Each structure stands twice: as C-alpha cells, then as structure tokens.
Amino acid sequence: MQKKLLIVFSLISVALIGLIGRLMYIEYTSGAKYEKIVLSQQEYDSSTIPYRRGDIVDTKGTILATSTDVYNVILDCKVLNNDEKKIEPTITALVQCFPDLNADELRQLIQNEPNKQYNVLEKRLPYDQIQGFVTLQEDKKNNPDIDGVWFEKEYIRKYPYGSIGSSVIGFTTSGNVGMAGIENSYNSTLNGINGREYGYLNSDNNFEKTIKAAEDGNVVVSTIDLNIQSIVEEKVAQFQIDNANVAREGAGSKHTAVVVMNPQNGEVLAMAQYPNYDSSNPRDLSAYYTQEQIDAMSDDEKLDALNGLWQNYCLTETYEPGSTAKPFTVAAGLETGTLSGDETYLCDGSELVSGSTIHCVNRNGHGLEGIREALMNSCNDALMQMSYAIGVDNFVEYQKIFGFGQKTNIDLPGEARTDSLIYTRDSMTAVDLATNSFGQNFNTTMIQMSGAFCSLINGGYYYQPHVVKKITDEDGNTIQTMDNTLIKQTVSEATSEKIKGYLYSTVSEGGTGKYAKVNGYSMGGKTGTAQKIPRGQGNYLVSFIGYAPQEKPQLMVYVIVDEPNAEDEAHSSYAQGIAQEIFAETLPYLNIYPDEPMAAEMPVNPTLPEAKQQAIEAANAAASGQQADAAVPDQTQAEEGTTDTPSSDIAEQGAATTGPAVTNDVDVVTSE
Structure with a gap:
C-alpha cells in the first residue's frame, strides 16, 4: 500500500514539476502575448x-x-x-x-x-x-x-x-x-x-x-489697455449715433476705425472699428440687419456678412491715405537733403504736370508759403513742387523705408499686402509723383500708417507694431517676454524734430487740425480728406493722425471715418472730433498732465452735434471770463494761418483702389 502511494505521489510530483516547467517556459517565451489576451478580456474605462x-x-x-x-x-x-x-x-x-x-x-x-x-x-x-x-x-x-x-x-x-x-x-x-x-x-x-x-x-x-x-x-x-479701449469704442459708437440719419438712412458712417499706440515702443493700446461684433456671439447679425433681411440671406450671403464683421479694418482694408501722407513727403525731402526746410513755394491754385492740371483746394491759391504753412494749410500745390526736388528715386526709396507697400508683421492675422498698390521707380510717372506727394494714387493700411507715423514723431525709430506683451503660465510666471522690436531708423532725430514742429503748428497754431486740439496740451497731427473711387460721386474717407504731448510723445491716435453719413462728407473734422474726445479722456488717464497755458477760447467743430457745439461754446465763455488775464496764444497770428474753413475743407482725391491708380485727370480737386 505504501509502495502504491509512493508511486502515485511520485507521478503527481513529476506532473507538477512538468507543469511548472511548462508554465515557466510559456511565461518566458509568450508571457507578453498572453497578458494582452487576458487584459483584453477585462472591462476598461477611459x-x-x-x-x-x-x-x-x-x-x-x-x-x-x-x-x-x-x-x-x-x-x-x-x-x-x-x-x-x-x-x-x-x-x-x-x-x-x-x-x-x-x-x-x-x-x-x-x-x-x-x-x-x-x-x-x-x-x-x-x-x-x-x-x-x-x-x-x-x-x-x-x-x-x-x-x-x-x-x-x-x-x-x-x-x-x-x-x-x-x-x-x-x-x-x-x-x-x-x-x-x-x-x-x-x-x-x-x-x-x-x-x-x-x-x-x-x-x-x-x-x-x-x-x-x-x-x-x-x-x-x-498691450491693450481696457480703459483706453473702452474710451475709444465709446467714442466710435457715439459718433454712429450722433451722425445717424443726418442726411441719409443708416449709421454715422460706412466704417469708422481707430488705432491708438505708444509711439515710443510700438505697443498698440487700443484698436477699434465700426461695425464690429460680440466675441461671445460672433455669428449674430441682428445689430446690423433686420430679421427679415437675415432670413432672406443665403448661406453664402450670411458668411460674407459675417466675414465683413470679423475682419479687422485696421489691418485688412487698403485705402488712399490722403494728406496724412504729406509729412512723409516732407521728411523724405529733409532726409535726402533735397529740402532744407527754408524753401518757399507759390501756390497759385494748381500745377500743370505732364499736360494735366492738378488743382489745390484753394483754386485761388494760398500765396507764398514755407513748408510749415504748406502743412498747416495742407497745400497740394506746394507738396507737388516739393516732389519735383525730391525726385522719383528718393520718393520711392523713402516709401519703402517708411514701410509703405510692406506688411508690418503685427502679431494679428489678416494683415493686407500692399506691395502691388504702390509705384516702383519704373512705373512712376511725373503725374504719379505729384499725386503721391499728397497721399493720392497709392494705398496703405491703418497699421502701416500708424507704425510709420510713430517713427516720425519719436526721433525716427520704427518699432514693430504689436499687441502682445508677454506669455505667462496660469500662476503668473513669465514664460516669454515679447521685447519691443526696433526694426530700423527711418529719419534722423533732427528731421523728426522738424516734422514735429510742423505738425504742432497744424494742430496747435490754427492749422487744418485745430479741431483735434485739447485745451492745455501740446499736440501735433495731420488731417486727410480723400475722395474715393469712382471720383466725383461725393464719397470721401476722412482722417486725422496725431499725438501728444509735443515733447517725447506718449500717445498716438489715428482715426478714419469712411463715408460720413452727411450730404457733404468732405470734412476731416468728423475724424478730428473723435480724436479730440479720445485724447481728452485718455491723456489724464495716463497721468499725462497739461503742459501749456489754457486758451481762453477753443475753435468749435462745425460737424459736431449741436449739443456738443453749445457745450464747447459755453466752456469757451466760462474760460474767457475766468482767464481774461491768462497767457493765451496770439489769436491774430493763429487766424492768419487758418485756411481750413468748413467751406474749403473739401475733396481730396483718393481711397480704395486696387492698385496704383494711373490717372490722366485734368481737374483733380484736393485739400487737407
């Protein structure tokens, strides 16, 4: 019996040893394979x-x-x-x-x-x-x-x-x-x-x-400052309300857009436009279309309407800048030595260029003017005469230096290319040079103009426009700093100072930009009134670009009003009114204090709503009574330098071409 048990035990032991050996062999040779099979049969949650x-x-x-x-x-x-x-x-x-x-x-x-x-x-x-x-x-x-x-x-x-x-x-x-x-x-x-x-x-x-x-x-x-952005958008929205249905149905303009920058480093402090959209509900068209109009739209029509809202006008739209380009023409002349700054020009109301007569706004002529007066009065005749001295080569070269025709590469999508919308040395004729000198027949964008203008007023230093300052993690630790990028020097500090002096006179000494002036602040700037294509239809793009204070400017404001809703659109004072209100609220917010004596009287913008005109007149009356003995600018001298009256502030040719416009017009009427 014991012998049988021993045999059975031995057989079982051998079998177990064999089984263990087999399992070890399987684990060694195929363990991963069978593990996957087992795991695949289990319940997973992921x-x-x-x-x-x-x-x-x-x-x-x-x-x-x-x-x-x-x-x-x-x-x-x-x-x-x-x-x-x-x-x-x-x-x-x-x-x-x-x-x-x-x-x-x-x-x-x-x-x-x-x-x-x-x-x-x-x-x-x-x-x-x-x-x-x-x-x-x-x-x-x-x-x-x-x-x-x-x-x-x-x-x-x-x-x-x-x-x-x-x-x-x-x-x-x-x-x-x-x-x-x-x-x-x-x-x-x-x-x-x-x-x-x-x-x-x-x-x-x-x-x-x-x-x-x-x-x-x-x-x-x-780099956006919410308070400044809110101020800008409030002024743009209020303009649409104030000017709605003045002469035609609709809002205050076809488009209104504003860029606000720090000219010392290229930071964009605010950028706004009309029409715009709500980021929380970007597909809502109800602010600009009735429900019946929306229901009647095809899918493609709705998409086109939405794309129109989503595009950033300040980057994507090209237009002829008008007389805001004149300071760049003068700067090119000063930098190349073809202008000294001491020249005088006789404006007799027009210039005959290659058989084409190109008129100034004042067809009777401004008379004898220096460069300062030419910019103050926005005299096209004088600018054309300057262009003869500057020449095609210098003019084209400095357009490139200022960045016209080139992307600024701002860190936002959709920036338009304009290289095909300016002239080259080979394509520019005498008429093109003459009209380009006062901002006609070449195209730019607002961000191009803003970046270039900042370099004119900050000593000549062109900083790349940008809207982002830095990247941080969720705990606020800085991961990347977007350093202010100095691209180039466009003009010398001496030229920059001269241009600023001319622009100061244009705003602060009774030139065409006088309606942008904020009482007590030293300011400079330039106006523009561009007649859109097709010419002669009464459609204008009006603008103002300016800065404050005069010494080391801290704020640049550029305003465009495309087709103001009025029977007579050709008044840059529409844009000046918006700019003036932005400056008036933003300068104190930035702790920029008045640096000039308060004037006893400020000019009343004729395109402002009547209530605002009355408020300014009341303030003027109060200031006159309170500051009779205060030091004020020589009013007689200021008035003598003013030709930008409501009746003459009309009709600069330009805007919205698809390329350099080669013109044979013989009756080009332009102004500030």
Whole structure:
C-alpha cells in the first residue's frame, strides 16, 4: 500500500514539476502575448480630461477672454439595467434636479438603449446647476440606489466685455480653434494638452485607475489697455449715433476705425472699428440687419456678412491715405537733403504736370508759403513742387523705408499686402509723383500708417507694431517676454524734430487740425480728406493722425471715418472730433498732465452735434471770463494761418483702389 502511494505521489510530483516547467517556459517565451489576451478580456474605462484654454488679459491683468468649466450630464443605461432597483430612484433624482428632463422619456431611453453607456441628457451646465444632483449622489446613506449618472467636464470660452476689443481679441469655435485676433494668432500658445484617465477591473474585480493630468494653456498678456479701449469704442459708437440719419438712412458712417499706440515702443493700446461684433456671439447679425433681411440671406450671403464683421479694418482694408501722407513727403525731402526746410513755394491754385492740371483746394491759391504753412494749410500745390526736388528715386526709396507697400508683421492675422498698390521707380510717372506727394494714387493700411507715423514723431525709430506683451503660465510666471522690436531708423532725430514742429503748428497754431486740439496740451497731427473711387460721386474717407504731448510723445491716435453719413462728407473734422474726445479722456488717464497755458477760447467743430457745439461754446465763455488775464496764444497770428474753413475743407482725391491708380485727370480737386 505504501509502495502504491509512493508511486502515485511520485507521478503527481513529476506532473507538477512538468507543469511548472511548462508554465515557466510559456511565461518566458509568450508571457507578453498572453497578458494582452487576458487584459483584453477585462472591462476598461477611459475618459479624456480636457485642458483649460489660457486667458487673454489686458496690459494690467484684466481678463478679456477666459475659459469656464461646464458639465454635460451623462446617463449610463448599462449600469442601471444591471441592477433594476436603481432605475426609479435615479430617474426621480434626475427629474428633481433637472426640470427639463422627463421621467417617461428617461424610462424609454433606458429600455430602448439597454447597453448604451454614453447618453447626453443635458449640455454645458454650470456647476451650480449640477450641484444638487451631486449632493444627492454622494449621500450614499440616504440615496444608495442613485447610480449610472456621471458628469463630463469641458470648458467654454467667455468674453466678459462682449464686443469691447473684439477686433483684437477675436473668438473661438468648437474644439478651441481661434478664428480671429489674438485667439487665432496665439492659438497654440493658448491651447494646452488633454489629459487621460484610464481604469480597468483587475482579476480580483478591483477597479484600478491611472490619471495623466491635462496641461492647461498659457496666458497671453496683451498691450491693450481696457480703459483706453473702452474710451475709444465709446467714442466710435457715439459718433454712429450722433451722425445717424443726418442726411441719409443708416449709421454715422460706412466704417469708422481707430488705432491708438505708444509711439515710443510700438505697443498698440487700443484698436477699434465700426461695425464690429460680440466675441461671445460672433455669428449674430441682428445689430446690423433686420430679421427679415437675415432670413432672406443665403448661406453664402450670411458668411460674407459675417466675414465683413470679423475682419479687422485696421489691418485688412487698403485705402488712399490722403494728406496724412504729406509729412512723409516732407521728411523724405529733409532726409535726402533735397529740402532744407527754408524753401518757399507759390501756390497759385494748381500745377500743370505732364499736360494735366492738378488743382489745390484753394483754386485761388494760398500765396507764398514755407513748408510749415504748406502743412498747416495742407497745400497740394506746394507738396507737388516739393516732389519735383525730391525726385522719383528718393520718393520711392523713402516709401519703402517708411514701410509703405510692406506688411508690418503685427502679431494679428489678416494683415493686407500692399506691395502691388504702390509705384516702383519704373512705373512712376511725373503725374504719379505729384499725386503721391499728397497721399493720392497709392494705398496703405491703418497699421502701416500708424507704425510709420510713430517713427516720425519719436526721433525716427520704427518699432514693430504689436499687441502682445508677454506669455505667462496660469500662476503668473513669465514664460516669454515679447521685447519691443526696433526694426530700423527711418529719419534722423533732427528731421523728426522738424516734422514735429510742423505738425504742432497744424494742430496747435490754427492749422487744418485745430479741431483735434485739447485745451492745455501740446499736440501735433495731420488731417486727410480723400475722395474715393469712382471720383466725383461725393464719397470721401476722412482722417486725422496725431499725438501728444509735443515733447517725447506718449500717445498716438489715428482715426478714419469712411463715408460720413452727411450730404457733404468732405470734412476731416468728423475724424478730428473723435480724436479730440479720445485724447481728452485718455491723456489724464495716463497721468499725462497739461503742459501749456489754457486758451481762453477753443475753435468749435462745425460737424459736431449741436449739443456738443453749445457745450464747447459755453466752456469757451466760462474760460474767457475766468482767464481774461491768462497767457493765451496770439489769436491774430493763429487766424492768419487758418485756411481750413468748413467751406474749403473739401475733396481730396483718393481711397480704395486696387492698385496704383494711373490717372490722366485734368481737374483733380484736393485739400487737407
């Protein structure tokens, strides 16, 4: 008996040893293969952990765009059908906490989709709307049978200030794709990387979980100052109201746009336009179209209308600048030595150029003028005579130096190319040189003009325009600083000082820019009134570009009003009025204090609404009574330098060509 037991034990031992050996062999040779087979038969759970898109903030840290967490309510029918006693308690809790849900519809869903684990019941609810259910679900003592419901977290983009700054900020579509503005140009910086949560039931039916955390996007700190941006947008909006239906139906203009910059470093402090859109609801056309008009639009027509709102006018639209280009012509002459600054010119009302007669606004002529007076009066005749001395080669070269025809490469999408919209040495004729000298027959963009003008008034230093200052992480740690980029020196400091002196006279000594003057501040600038193509239709683009204070300017404001809503559009005073109000509120905000004696009387802008005109007149009257003995500018001298009266401030040819306009016009009427 013992012998038999020993034999059986031996056989069993040999078998076990053989089995162990076989298992060891399988583990060694095919362990990974069989592990995958086993794991593939276990239950897995895997979900995405969304990243949070980074904020966009203004220069002082005020949030302009942010991402807030929301939750989708998800029902897992399979879990409930595995334990039917949980169905009714769960349905009751859902209906109690989410009034939009219907109990019968939930029962039908659970019955019809017994194995479906992802059923979206509610979308994008803030946490306070799901908190009630979460509280019930977590209270297992009193609610042990609530199951099969979970909350999928995601983020939605929010813009606390709606339409303010929308042309710079932009907006996003689903999937965190930036579609315009900073949202687009810094899309990869703002976006992060999704995380992942992995879970599975192991062989002991224990749930094991691994989490790879999401990496949130970075914060973009812009150069935009929300307070200045708000001031600018308020003035633009008010202009539309004040000038609506003055002579025609519609708003105050076809387009109105403003760029505000720090001329010492290229930072864009504000950029605004009319019409614009609300970043929170960028596809809403109701502000500009009736519901009947919207309903009548085809999909393509709606898209065209939306694209018109989404485009940043300051970057994408090209136009003939008009007389705001005259300071650049003078600067080119001074820099090349073809002008000394001491020249005088006789304006007799027109110039005969290659058989074409090109008129000045004052067809009777301004008489004898120096360069200062030519800019103050915005005399085309004098500018054309300057262009003869400057010559084609110098003129074309300095257009390139100032950046006309070239992208500024501002850090925003959609900047227009204008290289085909200016002349070359080979294509420029004598007539082209003459008309280009006062800003006609070549095209630019607002950001090109702004960047170049800043270099004229800051000592000649051209800084690349930019709207982002730095990148930080969510905790405020700086990741990257966008240094102010000095591209080149366009003119010498001596030329810059001369140009500033001329521009000061244009605003502060009774020239065509007198309506932009803020009492008590030293200021300079230049006006423009450009007749749009087709010529002779009465459509104008009027503008003003200026700065303050005179010494080391801290603020540059450029305003364009495209087709003011008036029977007589040809008044740069529309743009000057907007600029003056922006300067008046922004200078004190920036702690820039008055640096000149207060004048007893300021000129009254004839294109302002009557109420504003009366307010200025009342202020003038009060100032005259209070400051009779104050030091004031020589009024007689100022008046002698003024030719920009409402009746003469008309009709500079230009705007919105598709290329350099080669003209044989013999009756070109232009002015400031």
